[in-house]
Amino acid sequence: MFGTPSGSLNITAELLGLSDVKVLDVRTNLSAREITIAVESTRKHILCRKCGEPTKPHGLGRKLRLRHLPMFGKETIIEIIPRRGRCEHCDGGSTTTEILDWYDAKGKLTKPLEHHLLFELVNSTVADVSRKADDRLSYC
Ligand SMILES: [Zn+2]
Incomplete structure (x- = not known):
């Protein structure tokens, strides 16, 4: 079903809500509880x-595995090898490791998932969050 050219489901970067990448490969693990989507940057520089200033290509960084919003009720991981x-x-000749808008260099989650979790947290614990905000304000 996934990752085959003949498959009817085409998972795109737009569908994932991730900018400046294209999807290379979609695979599931043996138990099919987890979907791994490998992407690569499409930025020119x-x-x-x-x-x-634009830099000259200088190899690749360490592969990142970032949790993303679940698809089809399965844990979804975005895999990217940052370019350098x-x-x-x-x-x-300072080197730069490319970071795209939807993740942090040391993040474990994609930003869309982070925002989603934050949104859920705020909705479920509005009272708690506002109490903490009050605490912070009184601390100032
Ligand atoms: Zn420079």
Whole structure:
């Protein structure tokens, strides 16, 4: 069903709500309780973290596995290997690991999932959250 060119279901980056990527591969684990979706960046350039200029490709970073919003009631993992670039303008040729808008460098979750969980948390514990906000305010 997943990942085969003949499959009728085509999972796209738009469907996932992830920007600047394309889907490479969709697979399930043996128990089929988890879906892993491998994506790669479609951005043209990796911009230097220091000067903001486009960098030259400089290999790949460590593979990230980020939990995403569940699909079909299954745990869904987004897999991405961040690209690295090396700047020709900055002294010492500083390297930059590409980060896209929908995850943090050290995050375990995608931002759409984070926002979803936060939304649920706020809805279920509005009173609790506002009490904590009050505490913070009185602390100032
Ligand atoms: Zn630079």
